[in-house]
Amino acid sequence: MQAYIIRRILGAVFVVFLVGTFSFFAIRVLPGDFATASLGLDAGSASADNIAQRRADLGLDKPIGEQYANWLWDTVRLDLGDSFLTQNTVWYEIGRSLPYSIELGVLIMIVGFSVAIPVGLISAIFQDKALDYSLRGLAILALAAPVFWTAAIASLVVLQWDLFLIDVIGQPHLWEDPGNAITWYLIPMFAGGFAGTATTMRLLRSQMLEVLRQDYVRTARAKGLRESVVITRHALRNALLPVLTVMGVTIATIIGSQVILENMFNIPGIGNKVLTALFARDNPVFQSVVLIIAVFTVLTNLVVDIMYGVIDPRIRLS
Amino acid sequence: MSQIVDPTVVPLRDPTPLERAGSAMVSLGRFMKGKPLGGSGLVVVVVFIAVALLATVIQRHDPDEIFETPNPDYKANPSTLELARNPDIGSPVLVSQFEEPGGGHWFGTDKFGRDIWSQVIHGSRLSLIVGLGASVIAVVGGLIIGMISAYYAGIVDLLIQRIVDMLQAIPFLVLVLVFTQITERSVLNVVLWLGVAGLAITTRLIRSAVLQVRESEFVLAARVVGASDLRIMIRHVLPNCVAVLIIAFSIGIGAYILAEASISFLGAGPQGIPSWGQMVQAGRGSLDLHPWQTVFAGGAIMMIVLGFNLLGDALRDVLDPRLRGA
Numbered sequence: 001m002q003a004y005i006i007r008r009i010l011g012a013v014f015v016v017f018l019v020g021t022f023s024f025f026a027i028r029v030l031p032g033d034f035a036t037a038s039l040g041l042d043a044g045s046a047s048a049d050n051i052a053q054r055r056a057d058l059g060l061d062k063p064i065g066e067q068y069a070n071w072l073w074d075t076v077r078l079d080l081g082d083s084f085l086t087q088n089t090v091w092y093e094i095g096r097s098l099p100y101s102i103e104l105g106v107l108i109m110i111v112g113f114s115v116a117i118p119v120g121l122i123s124a125i126f127q128d129k130a131l132d133y134s135l136r137g138l139a140i141l142a143l144a145a146p147v148f149w150t151a152a153i154a155s156l157v158v159l160q161w162d163l164f165l166i167d168v169i170g171q172p173h174l175w176e177d178p179g180n181a182i183t184w185y186l187i188p189m190f191a192g193g194f195a196g197t198a199t200t201m202r203l204l205r206s207q208m209l210e211v212l213r214q215d216y217v218r219t220a221r222a223k224g225l226r227e228s229v230v231i232t233r234h235a236l237r238n239a240l241l242p243v244l245t246v247m248g249v250t251i252a253t254i255i256g257s258q259v260i261l262e263n264m265f266n267i268p269g270i271g272n273k274v275l276t277a278l279f280a281r282d283n284p285v286f287q288s289v290v291l292i293i294a295v296f297t298v299l300t301n302l303v304v305d306i307m308y309g310v311i312d313p314r315i316r317l318s
Numbered sequence: 319m320s321q322i323v324d325p326t327v328v329p330l331r332d333p334t335p336l337e338r339a340g341s342a343m344v345s346l347g348r349f350m351k352g353k354p355l356g357g358s359g360l361v362v363v364v365v366f367i368a369v370a371l372l373a374t375v376i377q378r379h380d381p382d383e384i385f386e387t388p389n390p391d392y393k394a395n396p397s398t399l400e401l402a403r404n405p406d407i408g409s410p411v412l413v414s415q416f417e418e419p420g421g422g423h424w425f426g427t428d429k430f431g432r433d434i435w436s437q438v439i440h441g442s443r444l445s446l447i448v449g450l451g452a453s454v455i456a457v458v459g460g461l462i463i464g465m466i467s468a469y470y471a472g473i474v475d476l477l478i479q480r481i482v483d484m485l486q487a488i489p490f491l492v493l494v495l496v497f498t499q500i501t502e503r504s505v506l507n508v509v510l511w512l513g514v515a516g517l518a519i520t521t522r523l524i525r526s527a528v529l530q531v532r533e534s535e536f537v538l539a540a541r542v543v544g545a546s547d548l549r550i551m552i553r554h555v556l557p558n559c560v561a562v563l564i565i566a567f568s569i570g571i572g573a574y575i576l577a578e579a580s581i582s583f584l585g586a587g588p589q590g591i592p593s594w595g596q597m598v599q600a601g602r603g604s605l606d607l608h609p610w611q612t613v614f615a616g617g618a619i620m621m622i623v624l625g626f627n628l629l630g631d632a633l634r635d636v637l638d639p640r641l642r643g644a
Contacts, residue, residue, distance in 0.1 A: 011480065018484040026496045140631075144624035146576055148583050149598055149616030152605060156613075159606040249486070256489035260580055274492055275584070278499070294487040 004309055012302045019294035023287045024071055027278070033060055034084040034281045058084060060283075071287070081284035085276070090288045093273065098292075101258060101269035103174055104192070107185055108254050111193025112200065119197070120204030121236065127209060136205070143198035147257045151191035151264055158187065171268060188261035196254055200243055207239035214238075245308065248301035255293055349636065356632020362625030370442040379433040381440045381592055386411040386431065419610055426610040428600065434611050438618050441594040445575045445622055448509055448588075452574040455513025457567045460520025461559075465551060467521065468528035478521070485518035494577050495586055508581075508588040512574045520566045527562040531555050561637040568630035572623040579619050594619045 035054035055061045059070075074081060080090035123135045158164065164183045172181040211217060212235055220234045221227075259271035266272075270289055277286035333341070350357035369376065379385075389412045393400065396407045406412060417427040425434035467478040485493065497511035531537065532555060540550050581587045582595030594615040601611030 011483075015480055015483045015487060018480060019487050022484060022488070023496075026500075030496070030499050140624060140627060141620070144572065144627055145620045146579050146583070146595070146598070146616060146623075148580065148595075149612070149619065152598060152602055152612050152616065156605050156609050252486065252489050256491040259489065259491050260584065263584065275495075278492075278495060279586075290488060290492065293489065293492075294484075297487045298483075 001309065005306055008302055008305055008309075012298045015298050016291070016295055019298075020072075020075060020287065020291050021068075023290040024068060024283075027281065027283050027286045028064065028067075030281065032281060034058060034283065035060060037279075037281045038084075075291070080288040083277075083282055083285045085280050085282045085285070090284050093285055094270070094288065094292065097269050097273045099173060100171075100267050101255075101262070101271060103181075104185055104188060104258060104262070104267060104269060105251075105254055107189035108192035108196060108258070111189050112196040112250075112254075115193065116197045116200035117204060117240075120201040121208060121231070123201070123205045124208030124212065124239075125231065136202070139198040139201045142194050145195070147191050147195045148260050148264060150194060151187055151261060154187045154191055166265075171266070184265065184267075188258075188265050188267070192254060192257045192261055195257055196250065199246075199253070200250065203246065204239055204243055207242050208235060211235045211239045241308075241311075244304055247304050248297050251300050252293075252297045255296070349632070353632040353636065355628050356635075359625045359628025359630075359632065362621060363629055366442050366622050366625065367446060369439055370446050373439050373443060377433075377436040377439050379436045381432060381436040383433065383436075384431045385417075385427055385433070388412075425614045426608075428597075428611045429604065429608075434597075434614055437592050437597060437611075438594070438614050440592040441597065441615065441618060442622070444505065444588065444591050444593050445578065445619070447505060448512060448578040449571040449575040449622075449626065451509035452512035452516060452578075453567050453570045455510060456516035456520045456570055456574075457524075457563055459513065459517050460524050460566065461563065463517065464521045464524030465528055465555070468525045468532060469547065469551065469555075479525075482518045482521055485515070490515060490573070490577060491580055494581055495584070498581060498586060503587065503589050505588045505591055508578065512577055515577075516570055516574065519570065523566050524559065524562060527559045528555055531558045534558075565630070565634045565637055568626070568633050571626040571630065575619065575623050575626070 033055070035051045035058065038054070052061070059067065062070075080094075082089050083093050086093065119135050119139070123132045126132045155166075158166070164186075166183055166187070172184065174181045174185075217230060217234055220230045225234075255271065258269065259275060261267070262269045262271040263275055270293065273285060274289045274293070276282070277289060350360070389406060389410055391404060391407050392410045393407050400407055415427060415429050415431045417431075419426040419434075425438060428434055428437070463478060467475045493515045494512060497515055498508050500511070501507045537550060537554050540554050545553070578587060578593070579595030579598070582593040583599045585596070585599065587593050587596055597615035598612050598619075601609065601613075601615065605612055
């Protein structure tokens with residue numbers, strides 16, 4: 001078991017290293033750099049000398065190998081550097097934006113799972129009944145609708161009927177100003193949750209159908225347990241495991257939709273940061289944010305895998 | 319050498335093209351009947367393909383044509399005061415922006431007075447090219463890499479798997495945004511990069527299929543009689559992976575269409591061609607008063623993705639029941 005855990009951790013560290021290397025080179029392969037992107041705004045003053053000067057200030061004139069070695073050494077020591085754009089340290093930028101993203105991400109997951117689990121369950125119990133068909137139809141629609149469109153239509157509904165005001169200027173946290181924060185998050189969290197629901201719901205439904213046919217469920221029924229106990233204790237527990245397995249993918253999907261939702265609703269989170277850093281060629285911020293997202297998903301996968309290994313001995317042997 | 323002919327055995331022969339077409343129709347009919355949802359998905363997809371091919375026939379207007387209406391307040395040579403009150407007074411015609419849907423413009427007009435129906439019709443082309451093209455690239459690339467990875471186990475396999483892990487640890491949208499910025503954002507480049515970004519998923523899917531087939535006895539038998547690796551791959555493994563290839567191809571299409579719509583929505587999509595994602599964004603500026611551009615363009619994205627997803631689900635159920643719900 002220990003050997004298995006160590007092997008998995010080493011693999012995870014290697015993947016994070018690959019992601020970091022990828023993002024380091026990706027942002028440098030893109031045409032233009034921060035010097036041209038920022039000076040391009042006031043083209044009059046952007047002479048070749050200015051650009052060269054700016055590059056030298058930012059350390060972008062060094063050979064790529066040296067830059068890479070520096071980045072690697074700094075990152076290993078958890079020094080992420082300073083943002084080109086704001087001059088603040090990258091840690092400060094992340095510290096400011098991460099809480100917004102975690103807030104929204106958790107809200108999306110709460111909405112997603114509190115819809116997906118009962119709906120998947122009901123759909124499996126009433127297999128091939130009208131209820132099952134309509135719920136599955138809804139899930140297929142949710143999977144097909146672009147998240148930005150669902151969010152736009154929801155804002156349209158809110159605007160049309162003056163349901164509530166959305167405070168996009170104050171940028172409140174839930175713990176600071178719950179009333180304004182929740183109206184601000186309401187549309188993105190439901191749009192994101194709705195989009196994230198479909199896969200989980202469909203997976204849970206098919207797993208439930210599989211589990212409900214198993215012998216141990218028949219045994220549980222035969223010994224006279226109530227149907228509700230059979231379903232929650234015996235069936236749902238086992239059907240939820242595969243849902244947990246794809247948790248890493250689920251989280252990556254949610255972060256992906258957060259990139260768009262944060263952009264639409266002016267939420268200064270990680271997703272918004274990665275966009276602005278990418279377009280402004282703010283290398284330190286871009287590299288670090290991609291790295292942090294990757295650590296997040298890889299860590300989730302790692303925890304899930306290890307938990308799985310603990311529960312199911314067959315896994316750690318393969 | 320004389321052959322013994324058994325009169326009860328009908329000699330095997332290849333079916334004629336007509337018979338082939340007939341049996342294809344029969345299986346299509348069986349598919350539509352057995353999988354009504356998949357059948358309706360197929361209908362949606364066929365309709366969109368027809369719309370894309372016949373866009374110039376059913377467009378009603380040129381998508382770039384700017385419509386104008388006579389200016390009711392028009393006055394030749396207005397005074398400075400009148401111009402200050404109404405800047406448009408000097409022009410005989412006005413751009414007929416934000417017309418409501420109706421007989422003249424089925425879906426209304428946008429901010430620049432262009433016909434939304436024609437724009438939506440033309441947008442189908444980009445979505446179809448992107449969805450089908452990226453999926454072809456992802457499947458072909460995934461097939462090559464997945465086969466190499468599965469067949470030459472060991473360090474090569476390990477490295478490819480870790481790179482796949484790496485690609486999956488980055489949100490798909492971010493990956494696509496980075497890739498598409500590397501080159502000029504032409505349609506072809508965007509299709510190519512979307513396919514590359516999709517390689518992780520197809521590689522993983524195809525690798526596990528090849529691993530399974532590789533263990534089967536007929537591969538062992540082929541190896542025993544001395545077939546080369548390449549021959550085993552092409553003659554024995556590949557034909558047994560066709561079902562997985564079709565599944566990998568069909569379930570990705572919707573995701574690529576959504577990804578293209580998303581980057582276009584963010585203003586980083588392919589340039590010089592009408593795009594639904596970009597239309598949804600354009601309509602957001604006046605969403606509260608004139609929502610039609612956003613509503614119709616987004617609705618079109620949902621319909622086409624729905625069609626491909628339904629079709630893909632049904633194909634997967636038919637071809638590989640074990641993957642149901644995956």
